[in-house]
Amino acid sequence: MNEEIVKRRATVHDVARAAGVSLATVDRVLNGRPGVRAVTAEKVEQAIAQLGFSRDLNASLMARARDLNVVFFIPDGTNEFMDSLAEAVQRRSPLALADRIHLSMRRVKALDAAGLVSGLNQLDAHSCDCAVIVSSDEPEVLAAIDAAHRRGVAVMTLVSDLPGSARRNFIGIDNGAAGRTAASLMGRFLPQGGKVAVVAGSLHLRDHAERLEGFRAALGAEFGAIEIIGPLEGHDERTETAAIIARLLADHADLGGLYNLGAGNAGLVAALEASGRSGDLRVIAHELTPTTRAGLRSGAIDVVLDQNPDGEIREAIAAARALALDASRTAATDPIEIGIFLRDNLR
Amino acid sequence: MNEEIVKRRATVHDVARAAGVSLATVDRVLNGRPGVRAVTAEKVEQAIAQLGFSRDLNASLMARARDLNVVFFIPDGTNEFMDSLAEAVQRRSPLALADRIHLSMRRVKALDAAGLVSGLNQLDAHSCDCAVIVSSDEPEVLAAIDAAHRRGVAVMTLVSDLPGSARRNFIGIDNGAAGRTAASLMGRFLPQGGKVAVVAGSLHLRDHAERLEGFRAALGAEFGAIEIIGPLEGHDERTETAAIIARLLADHADLGGLYNLGAGNAGLVAALEASGRSGDLRVIAHELTPTTRAGLRSGAIDVVLDQNPDGEIREAIAAARALALDASRTAATDPIEIGIFLRDNLR
DNA sequence: TCGCGCATGAGGTACGTGCCTCATGACTTT
DNA sequence: AAAGTCATGAGGCACGTACCTCATGCGCGA
Structure with missing residues (x-):
């Protein structure tokens, strides 16, 4: 009753037989080598489609005795989240090598x-x-992606997407939804309404812009009693962000909430604690890092919205594998979920 | 500058050479076949340890021309979450087959x-x-796990753990943390305090019991102004849960919140909407299903705590792979995160 | 000392794919 | 007609492991 008919997967041999050609020809078609007439290639493609053949990636990698090479370009600097991404790459490395x-x-x-x-x-x-990049939206970058694509190097965007480019996949959260989620939480935290300040890194960063848009839209639609102050740009830097927050707190004694949709959380926490008002306002920030973790524990931050760096790297690798099998399509990946962290569910 | 020395992975040949034995002997040791003296086996083990050899699972599966077989035992009935798990297995199936x-x-x-x-x-x-089971904590089950283990079938627990057994891995969330998270959210939603009712499926279910414990502990420690009513048991059934909720609402006109830490959410939503008080109380439930999703959208439910079924199945498969490589240890897996869902970040 | 059993070596085939060489036949160019 | 070009077939070796057979050599007891 629980028996199952297990169809053996089709192999190159099956394809050759079905297409009425030799193994060598199938191989030429599969690996884009020259020496096959268009009509013959077409027969092979048909056989592949008909049998649902898909190259066995593991056998393939074994045969060519070369690993699949994936290069991550991760921004350097003071952004702790980027460090988490880098660490996630390191953590995955031995596993991937296996x-x-x-x-x-x-x-x-x-x-x-x-x-x-x-x-x-x-x-x-x-x-x-395959190259995986985290980048802001600049024309030179788009051009370089297209050039890489033409050279046969697949490019994927991570964290922040570049939809206009030849990038094959985007791995990251839905930043509009993240902004709306922040709004939804803030609205519930401040049932009486009040003033909420918004701080961004830079609105030239696509992910930040999308978060802001989502936050604004959701607050406007559901929580009319809340007034937005800002956005102010802290350029993801500790000191600049701290100065902005300090000024906000000084100028608005009745500030009810704070949404930092960029980085620079060390500055945010420092300014809050210096003001003595830590815990009095509802604070929502992004990315679980040592700093935001400490902020959650101390009560300076109420909620952290997070994109799981390990999950992102895992999915990037899975997508790179899938692209190696079928270079012509965008790989399907598990979506990256927006993590919501409070003091009690810190991972 | 970005060059990297890539150490080739050790193979069985390397092990044979290092141990000063033949390939056949290494093979006998690796696959537990008889005909090797203890001293010789020891030499091989040492070589394996020294070279950090790890069997190449893909080559191994290819060689024996047999897939790795993983059997999931998923509870049947009216529990929608279990259906999501079943669907996740189906979704992963073709991917895993590759x-x-x-x-x-x-x-x-x-x-x-x-x-x-x-x-x-x-x-x-x-x-x-490898067998993956979702089970309550019963002596017969523990015995069956141990027996399976002795027959060479690895067993993993999913969703609800059975720590006393020979189960090799547990895949699921930290249910104590889930309960504490619910408490933390509820506390923030009801800054003035008030009455919060708790409904469980059955306290004989280990995951439910752990959630309750976490919820109680966190509320007690941080939100003394909140009074807990219950727990009441709805046995994860729609009608029974609906009846319980209806009675609660009738008995406590001033009820401020509701935490359903089990299933039966269809009954919960129905009773809330019938009472006309949907949206007046803060409601926290578990598992994202069509019902809880609708509840979030309608405002009947404020927050859903979720364990991502697709992620759980993915990790179960990864763990099964790892166990196939090293049957003597518990596999390291990515932790399953507790998802927190509001209306705006529904996936 | 003969034979028995056991530990081990030697070497083959298979898995599915990549990549290489060489042969063959057809068709084109000179 | 000879030489050249091109499409294709045939087949082999490699990757790392599993699993098989057969041979060999050793120590042991009769």
Whole structure:
């Protein structure tokens, strides 16, 4: 009763037989080598489609005795979240290697398009199957992605998407939904309404812009009694953010809430604690880091919205594997969920 | 500058050379076949440890031309969450097959230890490498797990753990933390304090008991102004839960919140909406299902704490793979996070 | 000392794919 | 007609492991 008919997966041999050609020809088609007439290639494609053949990636990697190479470009600087991403890459590395996937990482200066572009330009299809980048939206970067794509290097965006480019996948949260979630929580925390200040890193960062938009829209639609102050830009820096928060607290004695949708949380916590009003306002921040963790514990921060860096790296690797199998499509990946952290469910 | 020395992974050949024995002997040791003196086996083990050799699972599965078999035992009945788990297994199945992992599933009557036990007893090491079960804590089940373990079938617990057994891994959330999180949210939602009712499925379910314990502890420690009513048991059934909620609402006109730490959410929503007080109380429930999703949208439910079924199945498969490589240890897995869902971050 | 059983070595085939060489036949160019 | 080009077939080796057979050598008891 619990028997199941297990269809053996189709192999290249099956494809060759079905197409009425030799193994060598199937191989030429599969690996894009020359020497096959269009009509013959078409027969092979049909056989592949009909049998639902899909190359066995593990056998393939084993046969060519070369690992799948995935290169991560992670911004360097003072942004703790980027460090978590880098650590997640390191953590995954041995695990991935067991599956013949070689991860490497380059830290590039944050928000420095030129550095990222030159890094991308150095990649060739032989040494890198897939590049994963975290980038702001700059024309040079888009051009470099397209160039890499033409050279046979797949590019994926992480954390912040670049929809206009030839990037094959985006791995990250829905930032609009993150902003709406922040609004929804803030609204419930302040049932009487009041003033809520919004601090961003830079509105030129696509993820920040999307969060702000979502926050505004959801507050406007559901919590009309809340007044937004800002957004103010702290450029994801500790001191600049601290100064902004200090000024906000001084100017608005009746401030009820604070939403920092960028980084710079060390500055936020420092300013709150210096003001002596830590715990009096409802504070929502992004990304679970040592700083926000401490903020949650001390009560300076009420909620942290998080994108799980380990999950993102895991999915990026899964997507890179999938792209290696079918370079012509966008890989389906498990969505990255928006984590909501309070003091009690810190991981 | 970005060059990296890539150590080739050790193979059985390397181990044979290092141990000064033949490939055949290494093979006998690795696969537990007889015909090796203890001293020789020891030499091989040392070489393995020294080289950090780890069997290449993909090559191994390919060589024996047999998939890794993982059998899921998922409770059947009216519990929507269990259906999500079953669907997640189905969704993963083709993906897993591409990696030579064959998933199968048996729906067994919920809370029916005998059915599960007989299912487990039917498994032999040849047709099943790993069984994944969702079970309440019954002595017969523990015995069946131990027996399966002795037959060479690894067993993992899902959702609800059975720590006293020979289960190799537990995949699920930290239910104590889930209860504390519910308390933390409820406390913030009701800054003035008030009455909060707690409804469980059955306190004989380990996960439910752990949630209750966490909820009580965290409320007691931080939100003394909140009074707990209950727990009442609805046995995860729609009608019974509805009746309980209706009575609670009738008896306590000043009820401020409701925490349903079990299933039966259809009954909860129905009773709330029938009472006309939907939206007046803060309601926290568990597991994102069509019912709780609708409840979030309508405002009947404020927060849903969730364990991502797809993530759990993914990690169960990853753990099964790891166990196939090293049957002597518990596999390290990515922790399953407690998802917190509001209306605005529904996935 | 003969034979028995056991530990071990040697070497083969298979899994599914990549990549290589060489042969063959067809068709084109000179 | 000879030479060249191109599409294709045939087949082999490799990757790392599983599993099989057969041979060999050793120590032991009769």
